[in-house]
Amino acid sequence: MTTAPVPLSYLEWGSGEPVLMLHGLADHSLVWQSLAESLSTQYRCLAPDLRGHGDSDKPNDPAAYDALEFVTDLEALADSLFTEPVTVIAHSWAAKLALLWAKQAPHRVKQLILVDPFFVNTLPKLFQPTLPIFYRTLPFLKVMGPFPSRDAAATLAQTLKQYRGWSPLQESVFDAAIEQKPDGTWGSKFAIAARNGVFEDILNRAGVTESLAVPTHLLLPQGGLNRMAWQTRPYYRYLPNLQVQTIPGNHWPHLVEPESFNGAIATILSATP
Secondary structure (H helix, E strand, O other): OOOOOOOOOEEEEOOOEEEEEEOOOOOOHHHHHHHHHHHOOOEEEEEEOOOOOOOOOOOOOHHHHOHHHHHHHHHHHHHHHOOOOEEEEEEOOHHHHHHHHHHHOHHHEEEEEEEOOOOOOOOOHHHHHHHHHHHHHOHHHHHHOOEOOHHHHHHHHOOOHHHOOOOHHHHHHHHHHEEEOOOOOEEEOOOHHHHHHHHHHHHHOOOOOOOOOOOEEEEEEEEOOOOOHHHHHHHHHHOOOEEEEEEEEEOOHHHHOHHHHHHHHHHHHHOOO
């Protein structure tokens, strides 16, 4: 059973037709800065920090991070900010939230743009005992810390794929992702309860299991995580209005190849009636 929505922090750029941008697991709204700025002359771009992330509320109960709880937040956000259906751009795990939301409230979603979706369908339950290993070894979770200083955290971050090149955009995204804790150490704003709750949800709830008519674009980076046919098979099976496009970059094309990525999104939006 879902609970009440939590307050979400969000960033907003531009005016025009609405575009909602959903970051991936352990990220935050500023990852969309380059894209949003590039679109802001024609589109109203809004990027929330999802619950447990960034500057949004962070419930302490892992059960508060069931995927449908996130959907409740999105529905409340749309209620307060939009009067028309929105284009939803969702990266990685957030593709699951976008798909579930579109299934629950198809009138809200004009089209979906899914960027290298991951953790969308369930992991086998046999992975549950190994989750602590996942938490220690998944590269994008290593910035959770703790670190003795901001610079120590930055040194590790620069070894990760999303920060490859360490551009001003990437450094600003990194700095917005971390904070100094009460004990003086540094670590991610991403809540431990959110990490635990999301992975529990990944073991129990699939994001795409039945036909969904919403027009959907699947953007697959050349160096992304969807490299096997079985990974994309559910999208071909359940999304009849699907278009698939290969783009440059790794799992974070909006951070490592922003110009190419921004161009691909602009092309999709300009072709949408």
